[in-house]
Amino acid sequence: MVSGKGIIGLKYLGKNDIEQIIETAFSMRDISRRSVKKVPTLRGKTVVNLFFESSTRTKTSFELAAKRLSADVVNFSYASSSTSKGETTIDTAKNIEAMNPDVFIVRHASSGIMELLSRHLKTPLISAGDGTNEHPTQGLLDIMTIRDEKKRIDGLKVVVAGDIYHSRVARSDIYGMGKLGAKVYFFSPPTMITPDYESLGARVTYDAKEAFTDADVIIMLRIQLERQAAGLFPSTREYARAFGLNDQRLKLAKPDVIVMHPGPINRGLELSSSVADNQEHSRILRQVENGVSVRMSAIYHTIGEGHEYTDN
Amino acid sequence: MKNKIMDATAIERALKRIAHEIIEKHTAVPITIIGIRTAGVFIASRLADYIRQFGQVPVQTGILDITLYRDDTALRTGRAIVRATEIQFPVDGAFVILADDVLFTGRTIRAALDAVMDLGRPKSIQLAVLIDRGHRELPIKADYTGKNVPTADGDAIKVVLAESGSGEDAVYVMQKGG
Numbered sequence: 001m002v003s004g005k006g007i008i009g010l011k012y013l014g015k016n017d018i019e020q021i022i023e024t025a026f027s028m029r030d031i032s033r034r035s036v037k038k039v040p041t042l043r044g045k046t047v048v049n050l051f052f053e054s055s056t057r058t059k060t061s062f063e064l065a066a067k068r069l070s071a072d073v074v075n076f077s078y079a080s081s082s083t084s085k086g087e088t089t090i091d092t093a094k095n096i097e098a099m100n101p102d103v104f105i106v107r108h109a110s111s112g113i114m115e116l117l118s119r120h121l122k123t124p125l126i127s128a129g130d131g132t133n134e135h136p137t138q139g140l141l142d143i144m145t146i147r148d149e150k151k152r153i154d155g156l157k158v159v160v161a162g163d164i165y166h167s168r169v170a171r172s173d174i175y176g177m178g179k180l181g182a183k184v185y186f187f188s189p190p191t192m193i194t195p196d197y198e199s200l201g202a203r204v205t206y207d208a209k210e211a212f213t214d215a216d217v218i219i220m221l222r223i224q225l226e227r228q229a230a231g232l233f234p235s236t237r238e239y240a241r242a243f244g245l246n247d248q249r250l251k252l253a254k255p256d257v258i259v260m261h262p263g264p265i266n267r268g269l270e271l272s273s274s275v276a277d278n279q280e281h282s283r284i285l286r287q288v289e290n291g292v293s294v295r296m297s298a299i300y301h302t303i304g305e306g307h308e309y310t311d312n
Numbered sequence: 313m314k315n316k317i318m319d320a321t322a323i324e325r326a327l328k329r330i331a332h333e334i335i336e337k338h339t340a341v342p343i344t345i346i347g348i349r350t351a352g353v354f355i356a357s358r359l360a361d362y363i364r365q366f367g368q369v370p371v372q373t374g375i376l377d378i379t380l381y382r383d384d385t386a387l388r389t390g391r392a393i394v395r396a397t398e399i400q401f402p403v404d405g406a407f408v409i410l411a412d413d414v415l416f417t418g419r420t421i422r423a424a425l426d427a428v429m430d431l432g433r434p435k436s437i438q439l440a441v442l443i444d445r446g447h448r449e450l451p452i453k454a455d456y457t458g459k460n461v462p463t464a465d466g467d468a469i470k471v472v473l474a475e476s477g478s479g480e481d482a483v484y485v486m487q488k489g490g
Contacts, residue, residue: 024394027377036430039380069380300380300394 006103006124006302008114009134010175018176021297022144028296029289031068042071045303048101049075050093051128052108057263058128058137061288062105065295071303074101089113090120097123102303106130111168124302126295132166138262139172141294143180145287146217149258154181159211161187161243162221162270163232164197169221169262174200187211189243191232208242208249215253219260220245220270236269246272250281258283317461318483323442323473326458327355330440331362333456334409335369342370344406345440348424349377349395351413354475355442359411374399376410381423403432409456413471415441418452443483445469464488 007013013021031039047066049059059075066073076096087095089108096104104125106117111131118125129135146153158177164170164186174184178201186193186202198204205211212218223239233239240246250257259271259281267273276282318326334343343363347356353375360371375398410424421439428437440456445463463469466488472478 020393027380027394027396030396031380034431039430040426041380041382297394 005118006126007136007298008118008125008127008130010136010139010172010179011134013136013176013179015179018140018143018179021140021294021301022147024300025140025144025290025293025297026148028065028068028300029293031296032289032292038068038070040070041300042066042069042102042303045069045071045102046100047071047073047299048096048104049073049077049128050096050104050106051075051077052089052106053078053129055107055128057288058107058291061291062126062128062137062295062299065292066299068292069296069300071102071299090117093117093121097121103299105299126298126302129168131168132171133168134172134175135168135262136172136176137291137295137298138169139176140298141287141291142169142173142219142260142262143176144290144294145260145283146177146182146258148286148290149283150216153177156182156216157185157214158182158217158219159185159187159215160202160219160221161211161245162192163223163227164188164193164221166192166224166227167221169219171200173219174202178202182217185211185215187243189233189239192227209252212245212249212252215257217258217260218245218250218253219262220265222262222264223266223270225266240269240272244268244270244272245275247274250275250278257281260284260287263288313487315485315487316482317485318443318459320481323458323481323483326442327358328362328366330456330458331359331366334359334440335363335367338369338407340407340435342372343409344372344374344401344403345409345411346374346376346399346428348410348412348420349375350476351471351473352376352411354473355413355440356411357475359409359440372401374401376424376427378420378423378427381427383419383423397427397431399431403428403434406432406434408434408437409440410437411440413441413473414443414445414469415439415452415454415457416445416447416469418448418450421452422450442471443469459483461485 063073105128107128108130111133114127114130127136160170184202186204261284265271345356347353356373360373363371377395377397379394438455441454442458444457445461468486470484472482
């Protein structure tokens with residue numbers, strides 16, 4: 001399932017696929033931690049970063065991942081693309097496909113565009129985020145970070161808090177962690193979620209106490225300041241007070257709770273500085289490290305075909 | 313056709329002999345043995361036990377996964393499982409002995425050499441195998457060999473070790489068309 005078609009959303013991956021990608025990612029992390037951070041596996045393969053929406057960290061993370069596997073990387077971003085000249089997304093992708101890449105890494109502002117693109121392209125596709133739909137590699141790195149820490153996913157209480165409605169991270173998290181048996185809570189102002197998010201398998205709550213009590217994992221989402229202008233919350237201070245994570249709320253959670261955030265963080269808004277910098281609980285920078293590993297694994301499983309061999 | 317060419321006693325005798333040879337040749341301690349996943353790991357750990365037993369010398373063992381270093385990933389279909397390399401000591405300056413069950417084309421060893429080199433700069437690397445079945449495609453040879461087995465190219469050698477859960481120790485030759 002992973003191989004051949006790529007990874008366009010955790011919605012489409014099975015439990016075994018997810019576990020295999022995560023397991024491989026741990027081996028990939030060992031490579032990133034040694035002094036020679038490169039293996040020859042994908043020598044001669046070409047990875048195209050096709051970013052229709054600006055992103056620095058995700059693109060860099062994918063680029064490092066591809067390079068550590070010895071693939072060649074070409075970056076193609078919106079600012080320098082022909083979409084500004086009126087070309088459609090499909091035409092742009094097909095043009096680049098004609099140059100024989102081995103995998104596309106695509107980010108796009110339109111939700112659901114990965115399904116459309118994968119129907120038109122023969123080259124496998126890894127989504128780097130589409131609109132408010134999914135950000136599968138972020139979901140995978142969240143799962144890896146939790147697995148690393150808790151050794152399991154099944155049965156854990158995972159709280160995803162913030163602007164759920166606009167969050168592709170929240171959706172990938174619920175698809176992925178749901179399949180692995182986590183109890184996922186969405187904690188959000190009523191203006192940033194709809195009750196039918198429960199149909200994805202999460203419990204929706206507006207009550208901080210219910211959300212954070214006995215949590216094993218808390219994932220805070222970035223609040224985009226422009227949402228305030230749209231009237232989704234009255235003021236940043238009010239948001240921080242009602243929905244942010246601070247030391248006091250952290251005490252409701254389990255003593256060994258870990259705090260995660262897809263970044264970039266708004267200090268003092270969704271996350272207080274003391275929580276963000278809390279070495280004991282915060283795993284935000286570990287997530288960034290794991291992001292490269294998970295993306296190495298995703299690229300490897302998408303284009304590095306092979307199977308367990310015995311050549312005796 | 314399936315032909316048993318080694319039983320538990322023969323395997324034990326071969327590995328014990330290799331252990332003695334290693335003790336004889338190695339003055340540097342600890343002796344470093346790195347097993348190539350999967351069967352090489354069992355070979356490495358048995359050799360380490362024998363060396364400790366006979367030589368009273370310290371031995372360190374590691375596990376090498378070479379999946380990412382193979383030269384034929386593009387020729388195979390399906391997904392390869394990448395397992396962890398577990399080497400908890402610096403390989404810089406070490407006298408490394410690679411251990412595997414069967415030496416055939418030499419491509420696995422080529423990959424293993426690259427994988428070890430990426431971890432550091434060992435002083436030397438030697439190779440110990442239970443079976444050398446010939447048909448080398450690269451200029452690689454074993455320093456310690458349990459048994460030389462002449463085979464046809466299409467034959468397969470199957471090494472069964474108790475550690476893999478089989479409950480028996482044996483080496484079989486599976487002849488083509490059998």
